[in-house]
Amino acid sequence: MKHQTLKELHAVAEVDAAYPVMTRSQRLDHWASLLEQDPERSLGALPGTEYMSLDERDKAQCLESPLSVAFADPILRSQGLRSATYGEARRFFELADWQLHAIVCHCHVGASMKAGWAAARVRAATKDDGKLFGKLRERIADWASTRLFPRHQA
Template sequence: MKHQTLEQLNVIAEVNAEFPTMTRRQRLERWANLLERQPERCLSALPGTEYMSARERNEAHCLASPISIAFEDPILRAQGLEDDTYGAARRFFELSNWQLHRIVCHCHVGATMKAGWVALGVRAAMNDGVFAKLRALFRG
């Protein structure tokens, strides 16, 4: 798949980029749905994200990762997903380092993982914010 900017696409065809901005939940839902289309597909895990410096982690990426699946989607790119790096995914999906680490790091699954398993992690991250807020409320 060849990635092009909207300006490049406008040379070839008329592009209508006017559609509503997706919420965090909608972006995560779309990512999970993309992964669920081929639940048995083997994806590459990112190695050792918890041991990387913030700069290294921000720039980390690998071919055929769960983040690559999201970046292949023209809708998520149009919504603002800049590239298939860890940092771009963390910012775009509004995930904490710990949440994204649980989704893409090899320490949980080894060098490869099935897309369906990753989708479960993405869906769990959708609800993490709610539970974190409830825990904070109960702790005072």
């Protein structure tokens, strides 16, 4: 009997495996691991997420982005990831707007990024949990988005 990874099995068969429910940190860690599998892979960035209305931002997506890498994974889909959109990633990975913005927006990297860079940003999002600076930054970002860009609210 030849040992095959779950990914190899998915290539030749429909595999219905029951995965234990992952915590937020485990989901983020798994996403980072997927990105680290090919750290030099070029991925697309989403343009100007901070200037979009909330509705536009939630629907935003990009082919070959860090979000599409996550959605291509059968484990994350089995955990409840429903699409490769910004809003779905924010919901599923339980990220604040500023955290997801730091991972996928073009203002940090230009039109494309290396998967390894995105993985480092995903891992940084897990380190912000519960820290005073992270909470303060989230409050400031929420305040700024409603005060500075009121026309962009849905």
